[in-house]
Amino acid sequence: MKAxxxxxxxxxxxxxxxxxxxxxxxxxxxWHPETRELFRSxxxxxxxxxxxxxxxLLGEVxxxxxxxxxxxxxxxxRLGDLTDDLADYLGAPRWYQSAPAAAELPAxxxxxxxxxxxxxxxxxxxxxxxxxAGDHLKAASDLGVPLIGVGLFYRHGYFRQSLSRDGWxxxxxxxxxxxxxxxxxxxxxxxxxGKVELALPxxxxxxxxxxxxxxxxxxxxxxxxxxxANAATExxxxxxxxxxxxxxxxxxxxxxxxxxxxxxRTFCRxxxxxxxxxxHTNEGHAGFLGIERIRELVAGDAAEAxxxxxxxxxxxxxxxxxxxxxxxxxxxxxxxxxxxxRHFSGDAALRGVPVDRVLALGVEDWPGGDPKLFxxxxxxxxxxxxxxxxxTLHGEVSRTxxxxxxxxxxxxxxxxxxxxxxxxxxxxxxxxVVRLGAARIGAEQAETAMTVxxxxxxxxxxxxxxxxIWEVRGQLRTQLVEEARRRLRAAWRDRxxxxxxxxxxxxxxxxxxxxxxxxxxxxxxxxxxxxxxxxERLRTLLLNPTRPVQIVVAGKAHPADDGGKRxxxxxxxxxxxxxxxxxxVFLPDYDMxxxxxLYPGCDVWLNNPLRPLEACGTSGMKAALNGCLNLSVLDxxxxxxxxxxxxxxxxxxxxxxxxxxxxxxxxxxxxxxLIEHQVAARYYERGPGGLPHRWIAMVRHTLAxxxxxxxxxxxxxxxxxxxxxxxxxxHRRLDAPGARELAHWKARVRQAWSGVAVGHVEAAVAEAxxxxxxxxxxVQVTLGTLAPEDVEVQVVSGTVDExxxxxxxxxxxxxxxxxxxxxxxxRYEGTLQLSRTGPFxxxxxxxPTHPLLASPAELGLVALPxxxxxxxAGVLR
Numbered sequence: 030m031k032a033x034x035x036x037x038x039x040x041x042x043x044x045x046x047x048x049x050x051x052x053x054x055x056x057x058x059x060w061h062p063e064t065r066e067l068f069r070s071x072x073x074x075x076x077x078x079x080x081x082x083x084x085x086l087l088g089e090v091x092x093x094x095x096x097x098x099x100x101x102x103x104x105x106x107r108l109g110d111l112t113d114d115l116a117d118y119l120g121a122p123r124w125y126q127s128a129p130a131a132a133e134l135p136a137x138x139x140x141x142x143x144x145x146x147x148x149x150x151x152x153x154x155x156x157x158x159x160x161x162a163g164d165h166l167k168a169a170s171d172l173g174v175p176l177i178g179v180g181l182f183y184r185h186g187y188f189r190q191s192l193s194r195d196g197w198x199x200x201x202x203x204x205x206x207x208x209x210x211x212x213x214x215x216x217x218x219x220x221x222x223g224k225v226e227l228a229l230p231x232x233x234x235x236x237x238x239x240x241x242x243x244x245x246x247x248x249x250x251x252x253x254x255x256x257x258a259n260a261a262t263e264x265x266x267x268x269x270x271x272x273x274x275x276x277x278x279x280x281x282x283x284x285x286x287x288x289x290x291x292x293x294r295t296f297c298r299x300x301x302x303x304x305x306x307x308x309h310t311n312e313g314h315a316g317f318l319g320i321e322r323i324r325e326l327v328a329g330d331a332a333e334a335x336x337x338x339x340x341x342x343x344x345x346x347x348x349x350x351x352x353x354x355x356x357x358x359x360x361x362x363x364x365x366x367x368x369x370x371r372h373f374s375g376d377a378a379l380r381g382v383p384v385d386r387v388l389a390l391g392v393e394d395w396p397g398g399d400p401k402l403f404x405x406x407x408x409x410x411x412x413x414x415x416x417x418x419x420x421t422l423h424g425e426v427s428r429t430x431x432x433x434x435x436x437x438x439x440x441x442x443x444x445x446x447x448x449x450x451x452x453x454x455x456x457x458x459x460x461x462v463v464r465l466g467a468a469r470i471g472a473e474q475a476e477t478a479m480t481v482x483x484x485x486x487x488x489x490x491x492x493x494x495x496x497x498i499w500e501v502r503g504q505l506r507t508q509l510v511e512e513a514r515r516r517l518r519a520a521w522r523d524r525x526x527x528x529x530x531x532x533x534x535x536x537x538x539x540x541x542x543x544x545x546x547x548x549x550x551x552x553x554x555x556x557x558x559x560x561x562x563x564x565e566r567l568r569t570l571l572l573n574p575t576r577p578v579q580i581v582v583a584g585k586a587h588p589a590d591d592g593g594k595r596x597x598x599x600x601x602x603x604x605x606x607x608x609x610x611x612x613x614v615f616l617p618d619y620d621m622x623x624x625x626x627l628y629p630g631c632d633v634w635l636n637n638p639l640r641p642l643e644a645c646g647t648s649g650m651k652a653a654l655n656g657c658l659n660l661s662v663l664d665x666x667x668x669x670x671x672x673x674x675x676x677x678x679x680x681x682x683x684x685x686x687x688x689x690x691x692x693x694x695x696x697x698x699x700x701x702x703l704i705e706h707q708v709a710a711r712y713y714e715r716g717p718g719g720l721p722h723r724w725i726a727m728v729r730h731t732l733a734x735x736x737x738x739x740x741x742x743x744x745x746x747x748x749x750x751x752x753x754x755x756x757x758x759x760h761r762r763l764d765a766p767g768a769r770e771l772a773h774w775k776a777r778v779r780q781a782w783s784g785v786a787v788g789h790v791e792a793a794v795a796e797a798x799x800x801x802x803x804x805x806x807x808v809q810v811t812l813g814t815l816a817p818e819d820v821e822v823q824v825v826s827g828t829v830d831e832x833x834x835x836x837x838x839x840x841x842x843x844x845x846x847x848x849x850x851x852x853x854x855x856r857y858e859g860t861l862q863l864s865r866t867g868p869f870x871x872x873x874x875x876x877p878t879h880p881l882l883a884s885p886a887e888l889g890l891v892a893l894p895x896x897x898x899x900x901x902a903g904v905l906r
Contacts, residue, residue: 040088043099048112053083054211055115057245059148060167060455062463064111071098080622082150084211119246123173124481125749134749135757136303137175139293140165141315143285144187144270145180147244149622151210152186153251155270155585156550157647158354160621161419162311163244164453164647168741170245171455171480174749177296177305179289179315181281182207182240182251185269190585190618191523196601198586198594198617202269207240212251215239215296223299225252225291227283230377235263237284239292248302250292252284271587279364279372282405286317287379290325307756309350309748310413313362313405319345319412320379320387327381336765338386339772342412347768347881348760350752351413353406353445356426356642357554362405366392369403395433410434410445414759414883415752417446419645422668426641437891439838444884448751449666450645451744454479454736457651459629461501462732465493482740490733495725496718502632502656502728507540509630513581514538516616516623523617537611538579543712545660545704546631546652548583548619551593554642557584558596560635561603562697570701571612576709579612580635581627583619624648629655633676633708636661637700639692640681641668650739656728660708662696670738675731677703755883762881771881774819775888778877784813785820785892787873788854792861804861808843808873809854810892817845821878821885822857826871835870843873 042049049071058064068083069076072090079085098104128134144159145151145166154160162178169176185202193199207214215223215238227235236259237252254266265273266280273281290308297304310316326341336344355361366388371377374384390411391403398404410416410431418424424447428440435443458479467475470489478487518534538544551557560567560580570578582600586593597615604613616623628634634652636643636659646665653659659676661667671678682695716722737743763771788809810822822845827838843857850856861871875892876885 040090040092040095042087043095045099045105046095046108048108049083049087052108052111052115053087054213055119055243055245056147056151056211057115057118057170058083059150060453062460063114067107067111070104070107080149082209084150085209088209123171124746125173125175128749130754133754133758135175135306135753135760137177137297137305138307138309138753139177139179139290139305139318140169140309140311141179141285141289141318142311143180143281143314145178145249146621147242147249148211149620151212151242152205152620153180153183153270154621155187157645158312161354161450161645161647164451164456164741165311165745166244166247166249167453167456168451168480168745170247171453172742172745172749173246174745174753175303176247177293177302178244178247178249179285179293180249180251181267181285182212182253183267183270184253184255187270188585188588192520192597192601192615192617194524196598196605198597200588207253210242212240212242215241215250215292215299217299223292223295224256225288225295227288228377229263229280230371230375232376233260233263235259235266235280235284235288237267237288237292239295241296248296248300250289250296252288252292254284275364275368278362279368282314282362283317283372286315286319287321289315290318290321306760307348307350307753309352309753310409311352312354313351313409316351316405316409316412319349319408320373320382320390322349324379324382328379336768337772338381338383339776340765340768341381343771343775343881344760344763344765344768346412346414347763348756349413349415350748350756351409351416352419353409353416353427353431354419354423354644355406356423356430356644358430363393363399363402364405366401366403395436398433406431407434414887415446415756416444417448417752419447420449420665420669421447422641422665423447423644426644435886435889437889437893438886439835441838442886444886446751448744448747449669450647450650451739451741452647452650452654453741454654457625457628458654459505459625461504462629462655465497465501466490466732469493478737479740480742482737482743482746484737487733487736490729490736493729495720495722498656498725498728499720503540505629505655506544506632507630509544509581509626510538510540512623512626512630513614513616516618517614520615520617533607533611537614538581539577539611542577542579542612543633543709544631545578545580545633545635546582546627546657547580547635548624548627549636549648551584551586551596552590553592553596554639556637556639556693557582557593558599559637559693559697559700561599562693563701564603566701567603568609570704570709571609573705573709576705576713577612578704578709581614581616581631583616583623583627585619624651628652628657631657632712633658633660636664636667637679637696638662638664640664640683647739650735653731653735653739656732658708658727658731660700660703666739670735672734674727675735676727677707679703759881759883767881771879774879778815778819778888778890781814782877782890782892784811785815785875786811787875787892787894790873790894792871800863800866802863804863804871806843806857806859806861806873808857810857810875811854812849813853817855819877819879821876822873823876824859824861824871824873826861826869828865829868829870833870835872839864 075089142162144154146154146160146163166178188200188202191199222238224238237254240251242249255264322345323341326336370384373387391408393399393404418427427445428443432440432443469492514537601615604615628651634649634657640662643665649659662679680699682692711724791807792804822843824841825838827835843859846856846858877888877890
C-alpha cells in the first residue's frame with residue numbers, strides 16, 4: 030500500500046551532540062575531510078547506506094548509538110575541535126579581506142545560476158554548468174569573497190538514470206524532501222516563511238518560498254514554487270531541472286531572475302548582509318534579473334531610485350556581469366516574442382518597465398536573426414557592461430558568435446573577455462593525493478596551495494619519488510575498479526539480470542591495466558561513440574595481450590534527446606559483448622558521487638568533442654588534479670594549457686572540405702593511433718624496478734604545472750580582479766544624476782551618429798617607407814551635431830593580408846587641431862610609426878567616447894572611411 034504523503038521524522042540529538050546539526054547544515058563538510066570522517070565515525074554502516082549524507086545520517090542513527098557518543102569524551106573532543114574550526118573558517122579574514130585595495134572591492138556580489146552542483150546530497154545540478162557554479166561558490170567561500178548564490182529548488186532535481194535490458198536510457202524523478210537536505214527556510218521575524226511573488230497574466234500570481242543552503246561562508250538562496258498559495262500550474266514551475274515546454278521554461282527563468290533579485294533583497298533585509306553591488310549572470314537563464322533591477326530603480330523600490338528607464342538601464346549595466354558558456358547559437362534559450370510580451374504586459378507588467386523596452390533587449394535585430402524571437406543571451410549581453418567566455422578559445426568563439434551585436438567592429442574588438450574556468454581542488458582531489466603533497470610541504474601549505482593558488486608551479490610535487498607516485502596511482506585505480514564492479518553489478522540487476530548471470534562482473538576491469546575514462550553529458554557534439562567508429566580496431570586495443578586498454582564510460586542524455594539516448598544504446602551494445610565486457614563498461618547514473626571515483630582512478634581522461642564546441646571542459650581539469658593525463662582534442666581549456674608533456678592532443682580535421690563522416694573517420698583513426706603507439710606504449714614501458722618512469726614523469730609534470738592553473742581559486746580571484754572590482758567601481762560612479770547624464774549622452778550620440786563621417790585622409794611620409802620611419806596623418810572628420818569631446822578619432826594600423834584586412838592591429842589616437850572649418854569639418858592630426866616590415870596598412874575611424882564607457886565598442890557605433898575596391902598599393906595619400 031502506497032503512502033499518500035511523505036515526510037521526515039528527525040532524530041532528537043542529545044544536548045552534547047547538538048553541534049552535529051551545525052556541521053551537517055553547512056555544506057563545507059562536502060569538501061572538508063576531517064568533518065566527513067567525524068560523520069563516518071558516528072556510524073560507518075549508516076553513513077554508507079545514506080550515501081555519505083550527514084543530514085540523513087543524523088535522521089537514521091539508532092538512539093543507543095547517539096547515547097553512547099554523547100558519553101564518548103574522545104568523540105566530543107573531536108566534535109568541539111571541528112565546531113571551533115568551522116567558526117574560525119566562517120569568521121576569520123581570508124584572501125579577499127587582505128587583498129590589495131580590499132576597501133574598494135564590492136561589498137557583496139549576487140551570483141545567479143539555474144543549477145548548482147555542491148554535493149551529491151543536494152541534487153540540484155545536471156552537468157558542467159552546475160558543477161562549475163558549485164565550485165565557484167566553494168572557492169569564493171575559501172577566499173572570503175562575499176558572494177550570495179541564487180538559484181531554484183527543484184523538487185525532483187535532475188533525473189536518475191538507469192538502463193533497459195536493451196540499453197535504452199530510463200529516467201526517474203524521485204521526490205526530494207527538504208527536511209532530508211542541508212537547507213533551511215528563510216523566515217520573517219514572526220516565524221512565517223519568507224517569500225517572493227511574481228504577477229502573471231490573467232491575474233495569476235506565482236509565489237515562491239526561499240530555502241537557504243549554507244556553502245561554507247556563502248549563502249545559496251533556492252526558490253521553491255511548491256507552496257499551497259499557488260495553483261497547480263504555478264506549483265510545478267520548480268518541479269524539475271530543464272523540463273517542460275516553452276512557457277514552463279520562461280516562468281522558471283522569470284522566477285530565477287526577477288524572483289531571485291527579490292529573494293536577495295529579502296535575505297539582506299532579514300540578515301543584515303550587505304546589499305550586492307555586482308550581479309553576476311551565469312549563462313542567460315537568469316537574464317531577467319536586469320529587468321527587475323531596472324524596475325526597482327524606476328518604481329522607487331531601491332535606495333537610489335528616481336531614474337527613468339534609460340538611466341536605470343545604465344545603472345544596472347554598470348554593475349552587471351554576463352558569463353556565456355554557450356559555443357553554438359542552438360544552445361541559447363529563445364522564446365517567442367509574443368509569449369514574452371504576454372508575461373510583461375497587462376496584469377503581469379512590471380511598474381515603470383514598458384513591454385516594448387523589454388522586448389528590445391532580447392530582439393534578434395541583426396542580419397540573419399529572427400525578430401519574432403526573444404534571445405536570452407542577447408538580453409544578457411545588452412544588460413551587462415561586462416561579459417566573458419570561459420576559456421581563451423571560447424572567448425574567441427563568443428566574440429564571433431555574438432559579433433552582430435557590435436556591427437562595424439572586428440571580431441577581436443567585440444567586448445567579450447575570457448576567464449578560463451577552474452575546479453575546486455578540495456572537492457575533487459582524492460585525499461591520497463593531498464597526503465602525497467602534504468607530506469612534502471605540510472598540511473597548511475598544501476591547503477593554501479589548493480584554495481588560494483597563485484603559484485606558477487607546485488614545487489613540492491617535484492620532490493615526490495616515482496615509487497610513491499606509482500603506489501598512489503595504483504591505489505586509486507584499484508578503488509575505481511572496485512567501485513565500477515559494484516555499480517556494474519547493480520546496473521545489470523536493474524536491467525533484469527539474475528545473480529546467475531552476474532558472476533563475470535567480479536572480474537570486470539583489472540587494477541593493473543591502463544584505464545581510460547570518458548564521462549560527461551551526451552549531446553551529439555561531445556561524440557560519445559567516436560571510439561566505436563572502427564569497432565574491430567577498438568577490440569584490438571582492448572584485448573591486446575601485452576598492452577591492453579580498459580575504458581570506463583558514463584553520461585546522461587537529456588530526457589528529450591532521443592539522439593543522445595541512441596548513442597548511449599550503441600555504446601552499451603558494444604560494452605555488453607561478452608568478448609570485451611571485462612575491458613569496457615558503461616556505468617549509469619553519472620553524478621558527483623561517481624565522479625569522485627572516476628577522476629582519481631583513471632590513468633587517462635578522454636575528451637573528443639567537435640572543435641571548437643567545448644566551451645571549457647572542466648572534467649579533464651579534475652582528472653589532472655589527481656595525476657590523470659589528458660587525451661583530448663585541442664578545445665576549451667586544453668587548447669591553451671596542453672604543452673606536450675601533460676598528455677596528448679588528438680589531431681582534428683576541422684578545415685574546409687571535410688563532411689561529418691570524413692571528419693569522424695579521420696579523428697577516430699588518429700585517436701586509435703595515439704592510444705596504441707603513444708599512450709599504451711608509454712604506460713607499459715617499464716624501467717628499473719618495474720616502473721614506467723617516463724609515464725610517471727608526465728604525471729609529476731601534470732601535477733606540478735596544471736595543478737596551480739586549473740584551480741577555481743585562481744578563477745574566482747581573476748573574476749574579482751578583472752570583472753567584479755571594475756563593475757563595483759562603475760556601479761559606484763553611476764549615481765542617479767550620473768546615470769541620467771550617461772543615458773542622455775548615449776541617446777544624443779545614437780541620434781546624431783548618422784552625421785558622423787570620415788572625409789579626406791592625407792599621409793605624408795617623412796622619408797622612404799622603411800622600418801622606423803613615420804607618416805604624418807591629417808584627417809578631416811564631420812561630426813554633425815556632436816562635439817570633439819564626444820568622439821575619439823583613431824588610426825588603426827598593422828600588417829595586411831591579401832584581402833587588405835589588418836591583422837594584429839595597433840591603435841593610436843589622433844588629436845583635434847583648431848575648430849571646425851566653414852564646412853563644419855574638424856581636422857585631426859598625428860604621426861604613425863612604421864613599426865613592422867612587409868605588407869602594411871592603416872585606416873581611420875571615429876568612435877564615441879565617454880569616461881563611463883567600459884569599452885570603445887559599447888555602443889556598437891563606428892564611422893569608417895568610404896569603402897574602396899582595394900588598398901592603393903604603394904601610394905600614400
